[in-house]
Amino acid sequence: MMSARVFTRSLATATKSVKPPIQLFGIDGTYANALYSASVQDSTVETSYQALTKINNLIESDPKVGSYLVSPALSKEDRAEVIKIVASNLKLDKTTANFLNVLSQNNRLTNFKSILQKFSLLNDAHNGVVEAKITSAKVLDSKILKRLQTAISKSSFVGEGKTLKVTNDVNPELLGGLVVEVGDKTVDLSISAKVAKLNQSLKEAL
Secondary structure, three states: OOOHHHHHHHHHHHHHHOOOOOOOOHHHHHHHHHHHHHHHHHOOHHHHHHHHHHHHHHHHHOHHHHHHHHOOOOOHHHHHHHHHHHHHHHOOOHHHHHHHHHHHHOOOHHHHHHHHHHHHHHHHHHOOEEEEEEEEOOOOOHHHHHHHHHHHHOOOOOOOOOEEEEEEEEOHHHOOOEEEEEOOEEEEOOHHHHHHHHHHHHHHHO
């Protein structure tokens, strides 16, 4: 297995030469982008996504594994040994196993779940699937959801030849309205956002 330092350099090189299908931001997005680029060059995006999913399933089914991976009491060498055992048991591909080592060396294993979520977006986009997450104060009626799906499908956010996947999350704190997230784009139409803007305007006026 190559060292984390060498693999980090290879990730940086891959990221420059392979452009992800959607642009992601933040630390989690940066790592997801790097793994995507390395996967395109070294294996396949689907292989890496399946490997990350297997790791996540293991962490959820056996909390001890997750605690070992992020424990500050363990040295980097000990965590590397745990990763080696996990990689062997799950039969992980080399790219994903090395990526886990990079996360460990950089103390980013606590970000694993959010990196998986971001990589899931890249995997969908790679396969021509655009995910739209519609967050509302309560569960939306199927007819309303279908109308929203039709509207989003025709928007510039999706594009020709793409498949739209819609999910409806519930957040009562929105009070009403919607927050629509399509890929890396967000449209906040919630009442709570409008109230926040009103409060900000009042503060600036006083």
